[in-house]
Amino acid sequence: MGDFVHLHVHSNYSILDAISSIDSLVTEAAQQKYSALALTDHGNMHGSFEFYKAAKKAGVKPIVGVEVYCARDTVKEPRTRDNPTDHMVILARNETGYKNLLKLVTRASLEGFNYVPRVDPDMIREHREGLIGTSACLSGGINSYAIGEKFYNRSTKTYEYTDPDYAKALAYADRLKNTFEEGCFYLEIQDHSTDTDMGLNQCRMDSQKDMVTKQRIVVETAKRISKELNIPLTVSNDVHYTKQPDWNAKDTLFAVRTISKKYDPERKLTTDSDQFYLKSKAEMIDRFRDFPEAINNTVLIAEQCDLDIAVGENHIPVFDTEGQDVIKYWRNKIREGFEAKYRPGTEYRTEAVQRVKYEIEVIESMGFVSYFLMVADFISHARGIDIPVGPGRGSAAGSIVSYCLGITEICPLEHKLIFERFLNSERISLPDIDIDFCKKRVGEVYGYAQQKYGEKNVARIATFSSMWARSLIRDVGKAYDIPKEEIDSVASSIPEGAGEFRAKIEEQAEDNELIKAYASASEVWQTIIEDAKALEGAKKAVSKHAAGFVIGDDDLTKYIPLMRPVKNKPGKKKNQVEQEVSIDTTDTMMFTQYPMDDLEELGLIKMDFLALETLTIIQDCIKLIQKYENIDVTTNVTYNNLLSPAAYSLMSLGNTLGVFQCESPGLRHLLMQIRPEQFSDVVAAIALYRPGPMDAIDEATGMTMMDKYVQNRTFKRQDESFTWEVLHPEMDDILKETYGIIIYQEQIMDICRKVCGYTYNEADKFRKAVGKKIPELVAKEKKAFMKGALGQGNMAQDDADKLFGQLETFARYGFNKSHAAAYAVLTYRTAWLKQEYPIYYMSALLNASSNKSDGIDKRKYVNDCLLNNMKVYAPDINKSELTVVPQDGGIRCNLSMIRGLDNISEKIIAERKENGEHTSFVDCITRLSKVGVNKTSLEALINSGSMDSIGNRDQMAHYGWDLLQAVRKKQKREEGFASILDDDELDIPDMSSAPTLDKKVKDSMSVKYLELYSLEDK
């Protein structure tokens, strides 16, 4: 049998067009004994590296390519009749070609974007080394000339057709031939004619016939051009789904994408052939039996392609040390921090010296010195310009070097945090330090990264949303015109859940009774389920990763493809075909095309800058205290020893609304049970209050981890002599602070080390393997564990067995103590501020939550103030400031807390700042009119009670609008004849006869406008 290779293949990264996952394509190709396979998604390389890895693993040679959008003439002009956007397939022959492809797709997005990212022949020419081009489908440029083209005439609003033009096709083929290197351009022929009855209506049958006719013309033209210009032919199948029956799911996807009904005869986007699948060699060879040479050319092309993408190299930028030796510089930095944090004679100094030396050695040998310096630099830069930074997050808090460099704020020795939980020297992978910044100003730190490392070397990370069971059933059901109620009931019977807990259609079809019932009763539902299965996991959209970005040592396009994200043009929401998109220019950073997981393997360092509102609240609170009390509590909050009993008493009372991580009723209840007295109690509470430990039952006692902890702690406090049993004496010390309960991953590591003689690296490996619940892994670890426990640990078989069982459970639920401890610092800080400076803290909290529109948080916090006997004054037109502020021993709400006031409050305050307080009703209305208050906002101002200090609310409510109109009239007259009529009188209505409103009615009105419970009217 002859050979053939697929060189034109789309995965589901051809978003909302092709539906195959890369995995299914590669698996199918391997199964069919294909020696090589290409991936050529539309205009992007999102899947290139994933495909490269998967194919290599499956023993299929990966050929990385793209079906680019090519401006027929130039990207300098937008898409027009004379410069339309064509398809063209480009494949990388080698590493040079791959790098050129990276440049091309990046430039297509950055320079060539017009509806889609475009390249043009000149741009390709600049990067042509190592590339092979083929003329693509019916949408290719040469083919368009050959078959005649359809244009939309904007002025007449009709479609127009041009005649087939062989001469133009020939000339363009010549241009493209010369665009690529000698002998590197091919004419591609396709044949998607089908004999199967696809159940199409007449209209679609016609369009199928039309496509087949056109493909035949292309074949004939290609034969002619090939002879005249000596361009070789090649064959492709333009694969859009893996197996033939999937054609229907792809067609359904088009219905979903255009928000139309599957069987609508007028539907615009349809699939009219079932032949776009990964055909076998025999099928391809048979279909193109008249073109043995073209078939053979696919094999020759594949043989020319040989790509090795460099993995495992390290592209971390070298940190600029201003001429100093990097190692010297970094050791000095650490020394400075060390001396400030561990002064001679202090508790942890001796231990710290050892630990620092060890960590320095590991980090240096792993080559991460620059990375640490970069992180430390971002933080010190941010602090230098007064941007709040978090005390640390994740496992980085386990490193004393991080602490000395100011990356984290807690001493790992004091809190028993383990370095190996963060960096395992046996498992070379880049460290992952995430940083929290103030929510308002995190953008400035991104800006600094760009400025410091070069705009080309920094990019945000792209992420993809995909179609999963629930939404798929909805979308597909809608396309099949299933009644809404029916769709709703089925969709809501599918459990929600993300990651590994996400519901899968396959399982649902077997286990979900409702789905089973529908499927057995109706054929349509069977089809829906089949389609949904085929579409599951298909990509829906590309978006920005919330926090992640990468920094490289050079122009990133040397390593990865980049892009600018697109955004929908404003206006009415249209379906995804008609929706016009443009480049999103709100983000000045470029985006990676590769997803996050690929970047590390390619040696790029990833960082996460997270926006944490709590940091903003803390800073705002400190500023308020400074302004109103003239006290600077910065040091209390930053460098205190987490010892103030005030903070703990607040937590013990469960009075922690607005306290970081302690808002939920469940955690507040837990705090009341634990009654924290010291920092470690808070860390434990945070680690315990999560789904695992809350529900995990300890088999011996039948209690949950959480309850057991609470019980032991309570007993211990009642009776100092209370003890608990541990399986090994070494565990006494390890579990002392958590009352005999294993809460932290670090404790598991310590137990393994002390009992079995593991190194920390081994212990970290143990923890991970056992926690994953994979039977083979667990069995392997158990064998080693038992050996250590019985030998070094001197344990009895029975006890060792039990201990392993315990560790197995806790490895699953144990929490990363480094993270809990770092975050507990913020819990402590916010608790301390709330307890010691409640008015200021609640003001800051209310100001932060006033950005959110629903008002739920606001109401919740106002209630909390009232419960704590704090005075909360209603908004007052003369007393309120732009934000919530401390006033007269309480909190003064701002005008924007009044519902229906829109955005006028800023103007009202600004006017008052300039002209002083409002002295009377008439004065007030005159001035409000000038800043543009309308009827609705005036009613809101009056009925909320915010004007009570200047007049009688009954009268104001009754005559306010009349007066405003009168004032407006007068102001209009004045604008016209200012100088002549200054003595123009204002028609002030007689207000004495206003009806008096019942107090209850008035109160309910103010509640309506304030959405708050009744406040002080002062």
Ligand SMILES: [Zn+2]
């Ligand atoms: Zn195409």
Ligand SMILES: [Zn+2]
């Ligand atoms: Zn294609």
